Amino acid sequence: MVPMELGCRRVLTRVPDVAELSLFAGCGRDQLSQIRRLLTPIMLPAGALVIARGVPAREFCIIADGEVSVTADDGTELAVLGAGAIVGEIGLLRHERTGATVTTLTPVVLYVGNGGEFESMLDASADISHRVLEVALDRIR
Numbered sequence: 001m002v003p004m005e006l007g008c009r010r011v012l013t014r015v016p017d018v019a020e021l022s023l024f025a026g027c028g029r030d031q032l033s034q035i036r037r038l039l040t041p042i043m044l045p046a047g048a049l050v051i052a053r054g055v056p057a058r059e060f061c062i063i064a065d066g067e068v069s070v071t072a073d074d075g076t077e078l079a080v081l082g083a084g085a086i087v088g089e090i091g092l093l094r095h096e097r098t099g100a101t102v103t104t105l106t107p108v109v110l111y112v113g114n115g116g117e118f119e120s121m122l123d124a125s126a127d128i129s130h131r132v133l134e135v136a137l138d139r140i141r
Contacts, residue, residue: 015041015109016064022084023062026127034124039111050087050102050110057091057098060118066108071101080105090136092118 018024018039019032027035041064044050050061053073063085070079070087078100081087091098092115113121122129 014065015043016083018062018064018111021062021064021111023086023128023131024125027125031125031128035121035128038117038121038124039113042110042112044104044108044110046104046106048104048108050104050108051098051100053099053101054097057088057094057096057115059112059114060086060088060092061102062086062111064109064111066104066106068102068108069105071103073101086132086135089118089132090139093133093136 018035019027024032024035039062050068051059053071063081063083065083067080067082068085068087069077070081071077087102088098090096122132
């Protein structure tokens with residue numbers, strides 16, 4: 001448990017292990033160990049900016065707990081995502097600027113990695129690579 005301050009209260013928050021996330025289902029012990037070394041868990045309060053639209057893509061996030069809102073430039077909500085979802089992957093895959101803004105709707109626990117860590121995560125498992133590419137293709141369509 002990691003303490004997280006919310007307003008005036010201090011709340012203990014459990015950081016889910018990567019093995020509990022659907023993105024990593026079916027990964028073996030060695031793959032999970034490698035993934036744990038690549039990702040950094042962070043906690044953010046509700047209303048925090050995770051990714052700003054239009055900036056160079058430098059990182060990705062996997063939601064471990066909580067919900068985020070993905071919005072277009074005009075403020076239209078494109079999606080609400082929860083545990084196991086990944087954000088920031090399209091910009092990294094396409095080597096482009098980010099295409100949407102991501103903000104937290106609730107307090108969240110995220111696993112964050114940079115572009116190099118993203119590539120290493122994809123290399124860690126063909127299953128993970130396939131799942132991330134499927135998500136990205138569905139979003140692009």
